Amino acid sequence: MAEKKKPTAAASRGRRGRASPGPNPIDVHVGHRLRERRTILGLSQQEVGRLLGVTFQQIQKNERGANRMSASRLYEAARALDTTVQYFFDDMPNDVAAYGHKHIQGLAEGPVPTYQIDPLVRRETIELVRAYYDIEDRKLRQNMVSAIRAIGSNSPTALARPRRGRPVGSTNKAKKNAK
Numbered sequence: 671m672a673e674k675k676k677p678t679a680a681a682s683r684g685r686r687g688r689a690s691p692g693p694n695p696i697d698v699h700v701g702h703r704l705r706e707r708r709t710i711l712g713l714s715q716q717e718v719g720r721l722l723g724v725t726f727q728q729i730q731k732n733e734r735g736a737n738r739m740s741a742s743r744l745y746e747a748a749r750a751l752d753t754t755v756q757y758f759f760d761d762m763p764n765d766v767a768a769y770g771h772k773h774i775q776g777l778a779e780g781p782v783p784t785y786q787i788d789p790l791v792r793r794e795t796i797e798l799v800r801a802y803y804d805i806e807d808r809k810l811r812q813n814m815v816s817a818i819r820a821i822g823s824n825s826p827t828a829l830a831r832p833r834r835g836r837p838v839g840s841t842n843k844a845k846k847n848a849k
Contacts, residue, residue: 695766698735700744703758705733707751709793721750 693701708718708729715726715733722729722743731737739747748755789795805811 693735695769700758701733701735
């Protein structure tokens, strides 16, 4: 009976000779910013792929951070999406930036952090905002916001998270009366 061979150290490192527990957080951040910009402009992955001369599958991989974007591809993406190269690195969380610095020096410790996409840059949020501003009647828009808040306040997760803004029942009159 043949015995199983243990993977060698080189085989466990993956591509480019580095340990690869998942996508590099910097690549993930750049991918999120690519998706954000594409969505803001209302472009599909296929349209962006056509602008950059790649397939939509490549754009998907770039947006997930699974494939890195070369410097020239990043430059082309910035031009095609009418932004700067810096845009893709803006708003990078400190721990992501520190992760890259630690790996350059070879001092990385612990597991690769995972990141949630900011709900404000998700496609459904942007579509909702666009549809909201397509409503010309201001009063109707305000009624829609009230209805959405009412629906949201009845969800099980709404009870577990704090509300933004003033606490319920807090008014300017109550503040004046307290003085």
